Amino acid sequence: MELIEKALEFESRTMSNMTTSDRVEASREAKALILSINQVYKETKDPELMDIMKRLTAKKQKIEKRLKGLPPETI
Known part of the structure; x- marks a missing residue:
């Protein structure tokens, strides 16, 4: 299946050195x-x-967490 191949390729892709738009x-x-x-x-x-789907969701959540950045510290 082409869809599974795309998913596995996405999963194996490295996510380091990505810009925000990436x-x-x-x-x-x-x-x-x-x-x-x-x-x-x-x-x-x-x-x-x-x-x-679970593995892709976990990777997507990591990407989105990095997009949002660190929450401001409350004092």
Whole structure:
């Protein structure tokens, strides 16, 4: 499946030395991949697809956490 290949390629990509716009683009790509895989998962209920979606979601959350930056310290 082409969709799984794209997801695995995205997952193996390194996320160091990314600009902010690269992070935004990567986050959007991850979201699109997750939603596409979810459509297939609804029909097949393949546990491998669920594992891929979980890994992509974890990577997407790391990217978004870095985009938001550190919260201001409250004193």
